[in-house]
Amino acid sequence: MQKAPQKLPLDGIVVIDLSHVYNGPYATFLMAMAGAEVIKVEPLGGEHLRSRGDMGGADLPFAMLNSNKKPVTLNLKEAAGRALLTELVQRADILVENFAPGVMDRLGVGAAQLLEINPRLIYGSSSGYGKSGPYRDYPAMDLVMQAMCGVIDSTGYPDQPPVKAGAAICDFMAGIHLYGAIMTALYERTQTGQGRVVEVSMQDATFASLASNLGMLHARGDAAPARTGNRHGGLGISPYNVYPTVDGYVVLNAPGDRHFYAILDVIGCPELKNDPRFANRSARVAHTADVDNLIESWTRKMKKDEVAERMLNGKVPCAPVRKLQEVLQDKNMHARGSLQTVDHPLLGSVVLPGSPLVFEGVERRPIEPSLPLGASNDQIFGEWLGHSAEELAQLRAQGVI
Amino acid sequence: MQKAPQKLPLDGIVVIDLSHVYNGPYATFLMAMAGAEVIKVEPLGGEHLRSRGDMGGADLPFAMLNSNKKPVTLNLKEAAGRALLTELVQRADILVENFAPGVMDRLGVGAAQLLEINPRLIYGSSSGYGKSGPYRDYPAMDLVMQAMCGVIDSTGYPDQPPVKAGAAICDFMAGIHLYGAIMTALYERTQTGQGRVVEVSMQDATFASLASNLGMLHARGDAAPARTGNRHGGLGISPYNVYPTVDGYVVLNAPGDRHFYAILDVIGCPELKNDPRFANRSARVAHTADVDNLIESWTRKMKKDEVAERMLNGKVPCAPVRKLQEVLQDKNMHARGSLQTVDHPLLGSVVLPGSPLVFEGVERRPIEPSLPLGASNDQIFGEWLGHSAEELAQLRAQGVI
Structure with missing residues (x-):
């Protein structure tokens, strides 16, 4: 007898994704690829990454991080927009946001309010410096965080100025830690019946990756070079x-x-x-x-x-x-399905990543290319929440969706 | 009425941790700090990181990643050692390993065997290139993975040779992805009653962090510089x-x-x-x-x-x-409890990280400093598994523990 096809681990989980650019969207991308239904809620002008094309090429990053999501528009500055968010939250398991700390509270849709509406909600947020602590309101971007966390000072040659890591490590470290925190709380909910607020900062999430450098500092004190070029971080291996x-x-x-x-x-x-x-x-x-x-x-x-x-x-x-051109053609990642050549309606044939989380015994979720702004408005607000075509037309006219 | 103190999210979860160095141990460190009981299983000589002190200072990294774990020794090359592992697995929820693919199978304790013993087990492994795919048997270390993944070519000045990122990003990216995969499967188990094998590769886990660089390559093709020093990865922002x-x-x-x-x-x-x-x-x-x-x-x-x-x-x-000396004194992380000054029995007063995963409303688990090799043998094999003092003495004499 043939086994029924296995469901993906997050089958049936609904995620409200208010996040933007890299860090939150990476967390929700992993949720989508693990089987969750991810509703990507954007302001009427689209999230930052959609409009950043002129900053050196954000089209592909957007496509990389927004596969298998359902994009809707929602103006949270309007009461009717917040009411719609409330309707979404009532039916959701998880909400993700990476605004600066305090933004959601000021909009009147902070964690406390939303958990009152849905006590089973997992509310996950990430930010540069976290919601507590004296640096909470400092502006935070990957470059700034690399400087604060010691990544820049640890990178480059000892006799030259320090240089940033080419990869946006603080952003992505925060995103994947946020995913982990939310999954932990989702498990916990099955034991307690209660939702929870979880949070991650880019700063906290980056620290451990400097273990080798911190180890050398501990061992050698101020005699430890800040950076070692391409040599071992502890100067303890040759070649x-x-x-x-x-x-x-x-x-x-x-x-x-x-x-x-x-x-x-x-x-x-x-x-x-x-x-x-x-x-x-x-x-x-x-x-x-x-x-x-x-x-x-x-x-x-x-x-x-x-x-x-x-x-x-x-x-x-x-x-x-390897150059990135070579990385995109990596035989191993293509063989594993971790990279896939996808025919994207806007970008043409592009190589996009699947999820690095491999659940053995269940087929990977096929990549569904990222959709235009608001493409799922009718499906989510109409079919799912049950608003009529007239209501939706009115919400559009009022600048709510 | 006062509320009862909340339990940590992973309270009651038992983890068998066979992992070494950075990647697996970081995943299980996060589990420990989220409330799990982590039994760190090491070969009789200790895992690599314990014996790496002469490679430039591994004492602090070991302490950073092994707080709140219970270390036991176990010789898996002996049948009696594998029998003890089986006893542990019968009572565990999660097993983590980051050996090269195939090692656990060759020892006769591969995922298939262990899931037969305990069908509710989550078996999580990470490796450089993953368990499937043509590169699976290539040796993998952070430097090598940074080269393969495009991190090195993307770091440094355009008119100079490429340079590695100072942080061990491939190792830690894999570790935190592994944590996320295991938590996802742990949630899934509450729905299906079944365990699962999950896996992560360093290669897959690093890819997305190059989103900006891949975006510029997509936008500009071969005109895109491989690396931009400290300038914006997409050369789209100034200053x-x-x-x-x-x-x-x-x-x-x-x-x-x-x-x-x-x-x-x-x-x-x-x-x-x-x-x-x-x-x-x-x-x-x-x-x-x-x-x-x-x-x-x-x-x-x-x-x-x-x-x-x-x-x-x-x-x-x-x-x-900031220099790492400054990072260790970061006011924000100390205020949040993300860094703590701990009196470590072997290292003296050191700054150690808590978990970047913050579960609001529940106290962080206090850091319990890492313990010497085999320090928990009596507690785990004796009190928990129920072996007598004589049996343990015999197992010691036979080189099993």
């Missing part, structure tokens, strides 16, 4: 660096002696296993320049993919430094 | 940079005209609001060098905290580029 090749760069990392001996075999210098400069990790760390020169003299003559292939065959932790 | 001060650096970001006008007021040049080079965002982007010179000529004369204070008073997104 560990980015090396030039004919057509770009590779990284190599030999945490153990066996990795280094494998490198010597790959580059055809097995006799150097007896060289006292390279005998063990501490010796190699003390002779890092020699180690790096040895490896570089070999990598310089080859293409990066060739270096990586030979090293990986020798079980050496190695990778080409 | 947006790191600026030198007397005693370090600050970051400034003016996404809107109002932010830029506020900067002009702060630096005492309100007349420049009428300068056509600075009239709007596109004009400023076209005259970025002028914008940066203007700001730098002011910041160079001041201390970083003074610049930040004045700019923040003007509601400009700004921050000092």
Whole structure:
């Protein structure tokens, strides 16, 4: 007998998503891909990311983070808009927002009010510095948070100014932590019957990722360099660096002696296993320049993919430094369904991510491309909440939806 | 009438934690701080992070990630060790591991076997490239993953070699995604009564954080620079940079005209609001060098905290580029309880993180410092599983625990 197709884990869960740009929308994207119904509530002009196209290309980020969501418009500055939000919240399990702290309260739809309307609601919010604490009202964006959290000072070469991490790590760290906090509260609700307010700050969410750097600071005090370029954050492993090749760069990392001996075999210098400069990790760390020169003299003559292939065959932790064009074509992620080529109605053929959360034994939810502003107004406000076509027309005329 | 003190959300949940170093241990740290009982199962020699002290300082990272866990030793290469694991699994809700794919199966304690023993178990694993896909057996470490995922190529100055992000973002992104996946399955279990296998890869978990860079690539194609130093990833905002001060650096970001006008007021040049080079965002982007010179000529004369204070008073997104020493003393995180000064029995007085997941209305779980290897053997194997002192002595003699 054939098994019935499994449902996705969040099947039946309804999410009201008031969030914008990266951090909240990433959390609700993961909910959508895990099976939840996500209603994306935007102001009449659309959330910031829709209108940011002129800031260097926000079309693809919007598409990446808003698959499988149902976008509706709602003017929360109008009483009728807040009334509609209340109707949504009555039928929802989860509400997500990443406004600055206090914004929802000032609109009259703060957590306390909404939990009174629906005591089973999980109200999740994220912000730069959190809802408590003296920095709560500081403006927060990824660059600013990278500076405050120590990411910038930890990145770059010791003899050069610090540089930001290219990835928007504070934004996305907050988004995925918010997802985790909300899921925890959703589980808790099954035990207590009660909803809860959860919150995450970008600052808190980023801290742990600096564990290696904090570890070196603890061990060496002020003698610890703030940043180590491409060398190990604790300056405790060699080789560990980015090396030039004919057509770009590779990284190599030999945490153990066996990795280094494998490198010597790959580059055809097995006799150097007896060289006292390279005998063990501490010796190699003390002779890092020699180690790096040895490896570089070999990598310089080859293409990066060739270096990586030979090293990986020798079980050496190695990778080409890939350009994003190459990342988008990654064979592994496409094979796993983590990247999919999607025919997007606005963008044409694009590569979009599925969810990194893999639930074995159930098919991944197929990517449904992001929709235009307000595309689901009729479905959500009409069919789902039961407002008539006349009512919707009036709400439109009044600038409510 | 006084309310009874609320329980933490994961109260009553038992986690068997076989994970090591950063990625799995971060997930189980969050579980512990959310109220779960986390049994940290280590090989007799301790997990890698315990023995990595000579690699540049792993003592603090170990303490950061292993608060509130109960460490036991267990030799899974012995049949008696696997039998004890089976006993633990029978009483557990969650098992977490981040071995290379296939290791648990080869030991005879793979997900399929363990779910047969306990069909309600959530079995969560994370790895570099995931359990499926052609790269599954490649060695994976944070540096290697940063190269593969495009983080390295996206970081640094356009006219210089790429540089890794100082934070171990691939490791921690995987860890927190794993937490989210497991919580999702834990909720699902309350609906289905069934456990589940979930998995996360570092590669999948990192992808979305490059949204801005991918957006610029989509918008500009091969004309997009791989990296932009400290400038906006999409080169669509100005000012947006790191600026030198007397005693370090600050970051400034003016996404809107109002932010830029506020900067002009702060630096005492309100007349420049009428300068056509600075009239709007596109004009400023076209005259970025002028914008940066203007700001730098002011910041160079001041201390970083003074610049930040004045700019923040003007509601400009700004921050000092803080050293980790400063981050550890962050007033906001200490006020929120996200950082706490703890008297650690091995390390003395250290600053350790609480959980970034804030559940409002319930007290944070106090940090209980990390314990020595096997410190909870008697409690877990003796009191909890019910083995006698003689049995434990025998298991010790046989090298099982």
